[in-house]
Amino acid sequence: MKIEFTTKKFTENDGSITLALGEIDIIENGVTEQDAKVKLAAAILEYENDFCKEYNYWSIAENRKAHIPYVLKTKNMTTDDIIKLIK
Numbered sequence: 001m002k003i004e005f006t007t008k009k010f011t012e013n014d015g016s017i018t019l020a021l022g023e024i025d026i027i028e029n030g031v032t033e034q035d036a037k038v039k040l041a042a043a044i045l046e047y048e049n050d051f052c053k054e055y056n057y058w059s060i061a062e063n064r065k066a067h068i069p070y071v072l073k074t075k076n077m078t079t080d081d082i083i084k085l086i087k
Contacts, residue, residue, distance in 0.1 A: 003069060003070060003073040003085065004085055004086075004087050005021055005022070005023055005024075005040075005044070005070070005082075005085050005086045005087065006021075006022040006023065006087050007019040007020060007021055007022065007040070007086060007087065008020045008022065009033065012029065016029055016030060016031055016036075017029065017030055017031075017032060017033045017035070017036045018036065019033070019036045019037065019040050019086075021040060021044070023066075023067070023070055024044065024047060024067050024070055026040060026043045026044060026047060028040040028043055037083050037086050038079060038083065040086060041079040041080075041082035041083045041086065042079055044070075044074055044082050045074065045077070045079065045082065047071075048070075048071045048074045048075060051064070051067065051071045052071065052075065073085075
């Protein structure tokens with residue numbers, strides 16, 4: 001299974017960029033698109049860490065089971081590795 005993160009991009013009134021992640025419910029805003037991607041990658045890593053800490057709980061939650069492939073894919077990745085997966 002090929003894992004990518006698809007985003008919807010929104011340009012805000014102040015010119016900043018908001019990226020909404022399709023596969024996992026995470027949204028980040030940055031001054032530039034690259035800044036938003038960096039913040040999104042950091043949020044993905046934080047989510048992966050939290051998910052793994054409580055894996056037995058989250059892995060059976062109906063609204064979270066589909067996240068397992070993404071969590072496993074990002075385990076041991078760096079922010080830069082994840083940025084490359086964001087489309």
